[in-house]
Amino acid sequence: MGGIAGVAALGTAGFVQDDVTNVGMVYATGGLGDNSFNDMAHQGVQNAADEYDVAFTNAEPGTPSEVANLQQRFAQSSSPDYDLLCCIGFVQQEPLRRNAERFPDQRFMVVDTTVDADNVASYTFREQEGSFQVGHMAGLLTQMEFSAGAGETNDDAVVGFVGGREVPLIEKFEAGYKAGVAHADEDIEVRTAYAGAWNDPAQGQEIALSMYNEGADVVYHAAGGTGSGVFQAAQEVGRFAIGVDADQSESLPEYADVILASMVKRVDRAVFRSIESVVDDEFDGATNVLGLERDGVAAVYGAELGDAIPESVTESLAASREAIVAGEIEVPTETSEL
Structure with a gap:
């Protein structure tokens, strides 16, 4: 209660x-x-x-x-x-x-x-703007041979998204993320699922494990406390994850070896x-x-893995951020707009 x-x-x-x-x-x-x-x-x-x-x-x-x-x-x-x-x-x-x-x-x-x-x-x-950024990063990395911390990519160009409850707010995260992935390469597969809860790590872990087992290199969550299960799954299989709202490589340091970045919402x-x-x-x-322009949202690289992300990726993210702020990239807020 x-x-x-x-x-x-x-x-x-x-x-x-x-x-x-x-x-x-x-x-x-x-x-x-x-x-x-x-x-x-x-x-x-x-x-x-x-x-x-x-x-x-x-x-x-x-x-x-x-x-x-x-x-x-x-x-x-x-x-x-x-x-x-x-x-x-x-x-x-x-x-x-x-x-x-x-x-x-x-x-x-x-x-x-x-x-x-x-x-x-x-x-x-504008959650979709920060989600675009981390989606862009995930899309670039899944196409590379990349290893850092406890994770590494495989040969499949697949990423995932785990939402808490399927509501319009979380759809903004999903839509922005998918648009960012497509900005890297439209042929990358994005697996999506909703846990139906904000504080169910076991469900988050089960969903993420399914995605990783089906080839996902990176899974981004917008699921509150459920998201810690995504990080557990990433460690279990040796892949990567992206946090949300806070810099979760700092707030959950036990998972810092698999958290590439967090979509921080101020x-x-x-x-x-x-x-x-x-x-x-x-x-x-x-x-x-x-939004991005007022630093209300931001893609913040992980405390442990940030330095390992290739310069070509960080430069691409800097360019897409500039394009979003300038209005050259219009980020969708609904998946129906993709």
Whole structure:
């Protein structure tokens, strides 16, 4: 079950102080400890607490049905009176639309969706752009004889994608990745599967093992905590993987010997910026879109394997990044556009 767990950024743990900027955090289902999306949001509020007089309280919904109640509990609180509620994940959208209207004096921010209200700052990302970059890399490497760390490529030009749940947001990751692979070579095969869960490493491992056994050299995941199973599978068979949201070669260092790169999504910056706007009394209920150009997403090479990636590949990725930013490459957001 989900619930509210008090975390004081200042003073004694478990006590939120009224003389600081108080922030409520409602995370995406899947919870903290995913070493990915939720943990990046948590890093953002921690960074704000380090920089400013900020105290925060975490709430982790166990199911989507708990989100509305958690939002309401924060908004109704008077001890403390929360200066900002951060709503993490697309599942927050519908409850937040209702709660933003019900509590017009409460400031909210939301990640991965938009709510058109003066008291809601929305932050979305061009995940397809960063996914294009890692797809481009995977497509180039699968055509090469390449070995590094615990992995090596085989003779098949095959790569894979593992999604968490099959929703429009994750389709942006898939579409961008496939477009990037095709940019390297349209004849490369891309295997795709969805785990149906955000926190099921065993399922992620089973899906990825099937892909590797069918010739995949590299598997990219956009599956939250499920993705650690992809890394386990990569180590088991001696192939490669690509992380998501955080630099997972750093957040999951035990898998750094198979993680070529991560498609980092700066959720931490979105959370930090929204809190900073409240601290500076500059909060604006607007939509902020972060892509490659604003460093909202990026292909970050793995801490252990990055130096082994051939210069021809890194130069090609630098060129495709420049072309995307310049508008010369238009990256699709839906697989139907491929």
